[in-house]
Amino acid sequence: MRNEPKSQVDKEMMYDEELNSHFDIRSFRDNLYNRFSRNMLLLLDSKKPRTTFTNKGRLEPRRAYRYNFSDQLFKQNQSVPTGDTTIIFLIDGSGSMSGQNRIEKCNAICSAFAKAVNDVTKNQIKFECFVKHSPSIYDSEYGGSFVTLTKVLSNTQGAERDFDKILRLNTDSPLRLEGATSVGSYTAEFSVLPALRKYMMKRLTTKNAIIVNLTDGGAFASLGTHRNCVEFRSHENGQMRIKYLSQIPHVTVMVGGEIRKKESEKAYGQNVVECEDDSFVPNLFKMFMGFLEQSYE
Secondary structure, eight states, X not given: OOOOOOEXXXXXXXXXXXXXXXXXXXXXXXXXXXXXXXXXXXHHHTTSOEXXXXXXXXXXXXXXXXXXXXXXXXXXXXXOOGGGEEEEEEEEOSGGGGGGGHHHHHHHHHHHHHHHHHHHXXXXXXXXXXXXXXXXXXXXXXXXXXXXXEEEEEOSTTOOOOTTGGGGBOSOOSEEETTTXXXXXXXXXXXXXXXXXXXXXXXXXXXXXXXXXXXXXXXXXXXXXXXXXXXXXXXXXXXXXXXHHTTSOEEEEEOSOOOOHHHHHHHHOSXXXXXXXXXXXXXXXXXXXXXXXXXXX
């Protein structure tokens, strides 16, 4: 049996020392921050009382004439529980994300959203950001080939709230080999969902959650041992989505990727928005509002 290289966790391998000099990520982030901040007010407005009519409560005289047709004559004011929601971002940390500034755009989206949540809502909305990897190594101690899920930003109590550090996030996994060699990653996608669901059950303090998946394409990973290997592709990705996200609102943001519509729908469903589209921000927040309305109902 050949000797395997030893691996160990080193989260700092995930960050470059300096920002990408070929992409003005701060300007990109700040532009998104301004757009997110304006739309974030819509989420706050959803907390304002909303009028509904029921068969008990405070009588609404203007509806009394309907008595012979309906007993919905009473008015109640209720609010959508925006503050009882955690929005979870999942960044694709695979090697292909290093092209066309894709990882930088994901970093900027998460940084801008976190800043807007902090400045506009005073963190009334909970926010968490993870990076998903399928490290390009084989380690028998971890069951052969495996996936990782690493938290990089959060506004939960006690978490680090560095809106700028995430801008230096690269596509290296949180592992390194002997000799401080960085480890790249295949595309893990929704293969990390079992770990995420366990995390949510143990750590989430809110009743509701919305998952935002940031990626450039389909899943591509080989998981398990040499004798018991699973090829994880778009078909398997779709199966994991149905199994683990059928009851959780979710949307996938395509960041500069090229994936056929049929494959995209199989893997991610109908809730897909394009980052490069001018309507990206309003479309994203329109989905958020729809998700919040569903949780209210």
